[in-house]
Amino acid sequence: MANRGFPATEPDSTMDIDLPQEEDEDRFLKFIDYARSELLQEDEDRDPNGDGPGSFGPGWSWIVSRILKTCIAYSSGVTPAILLSELSQAWSEQRRVGAPKKGVEFINKLKKNHRRKKLPNTVTIDSIYEKNFLSLNSTLEVVIIDAFVLPGTNIHMLTLGDYWSSNIIDLYLHRRFYDLAAMQSGILKRGRELFLTGCYLRTAAEGSGYPRLLPTDYLVILLDENLDSDAMLLGAQFCSDTFSSVSLDAEKLGHSYSLYARIESIGSLEIQREFGSLQGKQITLVDGDGDKLSFYLWGEQILLANLFRVGSMLALDRPYIPGSEERVSGISEKLYLEYGSATQLYLVPYIQHEEQICVSLTPNRHQSSRPLSSYDPSQGPKFSQVSLPCGPQGTIDFSNYPIRSFVVDLREKMTCVSLYGVVTDIIKEDNTTKVIFSLRIMDSSGAIGAKLHFLRSWSLGRLSLGHTVFISGLTCSMSKKERLEVSWFEEGGGSFINLSCLPALLNSSCLHKLSRLSDVSSQTRNIQISRVWLDPIEYYYVNTRFSHSLCGHFVDKTSRGRLECSFCRTICDTEAVRSFHLKITLADDSAKILAWCTGQTAMDLLQISPEEFYELPEEEQVMYPSSLENEKFMVALVNCKCASYESTNDFLPNDATSWEITRAYKCE
Template sequence: MENRGYACNTKVGSAMDVDHCQQKEEEEEQEDPFLKFVDYARSELLSLEGDRNKDDDGSDGLGWSWIVSRILKTCIAYSSGVTPAILLSELSQAWSEQRWVGAPKKPLELINHLKKNHRRTKLPNTVTIDSIYAKNFLSLNSVLEAVIIDAFVLPGTNIHMLTLGDYWSSNIIDVYLHRRFYDLTGLQNGILKRGREIFLTGCYLRTATGGSGHPRLLPTEYLVILLDENQDDDAMLLGAQFCSDPFSSISLDAVNRGASYSLYARIEKIESSEIHRKFETLQRKQITLVDGDGVKLKFFLWGEQILLANLFRVGSMLALDKPYVNISVDCDTETSEDLCLEYGSETQLYLVPYIQHEEQVCVTLTPNRRHGSRPLGSFNSSQDLKFSQVSLPRDSQGTIDFSNYPFRSFVVDLRIKMTGISLYGAVTDIIKEENNQQTVFSLRIADTSGEIWTKLHFARFWSLGRVSFGHTVYISGLTCTMSKQKCLEVLWFENDIGASFINLSCLPALINSSCLHKLSRLTDIFYQTSYAQLLSYNF
């Protein structure tokens, strides 16, 4: 289906008049800020998805009406106004969740592959992603031992996101990446990438709102990247960046001149302490590190930073990039130059976890013990619904569901046996059907291709005071049928699945969001009124 030009409401007129009408209306349509943002958002989502998710016939399956509905749903949730970043973030999350429908039940192949080499025991405060969804809660001292499933940038923004899974959950969750880690996601090193294991703590849970379908984790700066010395890339990183600076080479004078260090040491001891000051008591974690030469140095965590200690275990190897070097009065005689390390604003932490090797013994099962594993939920790839421009669901009566049609539907496109239709246009007439037990209104909707009457069946009394002539409305869930008079009729029922009626002209968020509307000058009102009279004039 294609967008056919605007049909002027003139009975007689020259070809030039018709062409002028078509050109003028097309220009006005192109200038509609809301529709321009819909097209922009769609292109951003498609660029995020890439060609790999397109259907065989070249269609992407990203429905135009779906995008409009999500944008308006977000506007209702954020009545004070929205920005392109908010809208694109919500659209990206909703689309990502829709693509994962059914997939969380399936064991992720990436995690299953990594699980073969997973020999660590859980850290004391570890929680699973499944438990976060079950409780809809996450405490600050909880630890997530996660695997990066995907790393991406929210379309239209510079906000970096990570999609995380873990070894014990069937669900996944997104986290906003803290800006101190943005340099680790670029092409230059790309350490935070698919398949990388990370520990994180100090997370706040952003629960689902009116515009969001699932919870997300807010940014946390308490994140540690796991390295594997058996992997060539990680071994090269450790050897090239962290093994050249022993503790004995640290000089406070060099630090004051702008020098920075990358250090690698074993965690020997983790201790808690308190520092009492005049008006406060400050919590502190003291971590004793030992480098390859046997030199010891203290690594201090202060205040909220002590959450990082939840990610450490005695015996693990810790790599510190650009730690803050300071003088400590608490250092003993074994330390180097009475210096200590702290977690500074530029510090990055990498961890080679300590794995306790245990001897395997064979145990004979008692007669009453049953063994075996319960299979995880299966996933049928055919359940992943795919839609395209030419392949849409059809029922036994031949009715076609257009709710996932990739492009906008216009009045001129409407045909009998079409359902799930969405219309975006202006109200040109309103009629209340008096001789009906239900609350039924007939609205004449006009878009750039023509006009049509839509019969709206409301489940309860609905006030027409919110809709007036000239208001822009969006209606989804429409069905096209043939009336008794053999004319095309468009019906809408409020309780039908996917049915919505939104008056954009009375939506506060639209008025407060500069990306979705444009300001009109007073001088334009006269021209628009005169032009409307010209279109309705009967020659």
């Protein structure tokens, strides 16, 4: 058979057609720009000198890939908060190439003031990475390296390090501590030490190379009385209330207490109840006047006791004071404290002082110590141009290119290029034993043919004319005829995503613009999202046909009775499934249009499977449209005829109308 490939694969930047102008109104592209600006602002806030590993920000292709990956994971729809949270977390991990070293250097500066011994059950961040596990009763003694808010959300994150590890880890901060994490006045900022326990570990998921700590409300903030700011905090907030001033009546009237006392003892207790026993910890506190008061922890709260040592000073902000009807049976004290939902704990750790004794090795030799010199990293240079990695053959890697690449930008020896555009033609190449499809993609600058190389067969699901796609991992080279060739290889690690068939798109208002049918132009190439109802009385046609399960396109019978896919051009007897071919009128308050669909979309509209419909008696099939009248749907529409101005394919139904419904879901 003759080669049905494209006559040329160079960019058609001067074609005699109207290029798509509506990209200016593409909400998906606008959100990418918005997300990039948010990530750049986050980088600026966290690295104002711009000399960190992410000073140029994330690449355009990287942002699109992460957004689409999130859309695939959240098929029911996404919000800006979900997308920005996922992007920020992924970009934070991406920037970690140089972050652990910087974190370790920062903590090394603090080591000279670190004199306390490890708490029992203390684990290091390095051990978490090694084991990919963290038990609930483990203790973490950490230092805040960075505190930030995920863009577009109010989710606070802390980047933590410790004195014994070369790794760092992120913690989702529990909401009870958000008022302490205010960017300007909060106490939870860079350099602050914390004790943590009761932490759950979110292990590294697919595509995410770093574990994270989930929120825990068992967090104690360490204070240093030798620091003026901490001494002022203790004096201003915790020295006015004493144990003798604590009153149940005042508590009932809404008065809260801030108390400061020494931990005298820590003991365990067990309260027998009708339905089992209650485990607890009793921490005996002594204030500056010598008065004593008990601080009780119950149930899972006893994990907090792992963070305390006898002799340490404990500052309790807003401890809960149980009333007479709330006291735990078996406790004889009429007045005691508990860890309530609003309680926050600060600790001045007890430091066991040790006498330094100089041991002489010989009369003429002695040991000497030399203080560690402080490390002051010099500021790196700023660049006005983006540097991209080059291969040994002179190729240039565009995977981290910060802005979008257009067809007109493509040149020889460009690799890992991404394109976003509309499919205007697809052809299976027949004169080769390899599985190669030639696809023509158009953006606002022109159109180009790309050869898609598959390992065994087409594996990208349903794709048709007019669909909007994102392709990453493209390679540009010059053919023997000195024409630019663009190639994509399935095993090359790039991605190919059909946005027109993405379920999340319909439910994500931040990624599309809702259009009235009267605004849908015959020249439109973008995906159109509309809220419509079905009008089968105007026009309705349905038939069940067999389609190829791998690509979703209809199959035809050959002269020998075999089933051949109109798209893949392969015999697919064992891969054929019954499917719908539906044409129906869509309507809204502004207009009506005739559209067609197949596969899952037709099932979503008809609300019946092809097999069930096929089994219905003929008279019921004829009457079936009456049950659909005025059913309301959200639909995604693409203009398949506008895209196929030069198409040589014949896999579209012969009677296909201009508009294909690529996705639909019923509105209640």
